[in-house]
Amino acid sequence: QQQVKQSPQSLIVQKGGIPIINCAYENTAFDYFPWYQQFPGKGPALLIAIRPDVSEKKEGRFTISFNKSAKQFSLHIMDSQPGDSATYFCAASSLNTDKLIFGTGTRLQVFP
């Protein structure tokens, strides 16, 4: 019940494409769903996060779509750029825990 399942494991798109990364969870107590971005040789950094009281959150070219009934959430990157090439992790947490549960990561490559 603590798992967060992420897909795909890797993704290759051309510049301007819209990569979509999906995550699914089981624990209905989760109430915070962040996405972290990690560049090679660096630690992950928070990209965008959503709470379950909204179905969508947009920050610049990055959008989280959230489907509470399906227990799924996804990251969309509009007009993707080569600089977006990185590994993306979804995660989940709840108020009564100190921990984030991470997905297994998606390696995104955006070619010019």
Place this chain on the structure above:
Amino acid sequence: DAGITQSPRYKITETGRQVTLMCHQTWSHSYMFWYRQDLGHGLRLIYYSAAADITDKGEVSDGYVVSRSKTENFPLTLESATRSQTSVYFCASRGVDSSSYNEQFFGPGTRLTVL
């Protein structure tokens, strides 16, 4: 240096040796975490700490020991290193400010190789 730092950045050791990875943060964050990152497994929590002298196990704590005598430091020790502990280790911290609820700030990582 401001932020969160890890040392060493790279370490090669032999099976059976004790190794300590250091983590230091300058924000006075209450929470600190240790993760390991392996291909296909993502980020897995090893140990975390809610405050000085308070630590708790994560999902992959066997073979690891932590301590937290000061808020700013959270060292991770591999008591007797094994090849399966070859990994990239990340330290993270977070505060308790509700405006940044649960946002964790990660260090640059330590790449550990056990021969």
